[in-house]
Amino acid sequence: MAYVSVMVDRSSDFDEDISNWGVNNVKNMTSKFAQTGSFNGITSNWIVRNVKDMARMFLFASGFH
Numbered sequence: 001m002a003y004v005s006v007m008v009d010r011s012s013d014f015d016e017d018i019s020n021w022g023v024n025n026v027k028n029m030t031s032k033f034a035q036t037g038s039f040n041g042i043t044s045n046w047i048v049r050n051v052k053d054m055a056r057m058f059l060f061a062s063g064f065h
Contacts, residue, residue, distance in 0.1 A: 015040040023048060031056045038063035 014036045023029070024047040032054075033039055039061050048054075058064075 013038050013040075017041075018043065019045045021046060024050060026051055028053045029057050030054070031059060033057060033061055034059040036061045040064075 014033060015038075019042040026048070027050055029048075029051055030053050033041075034056055036058075039058065
């Protein structure tokens, strides 16, 4: 199972071009961006139909741009 949990955990700022990340086979995105200081990533192109768990994906993230 594809699993990317806590991949970017606790980074102070997340400002990367992630619009074309191939997440169409990912099943679990739990806590993926947990505790980021600010999140400035475009996720609108992501195909997430196979994702079963996005719990706490942005837990304690403090800002979205």
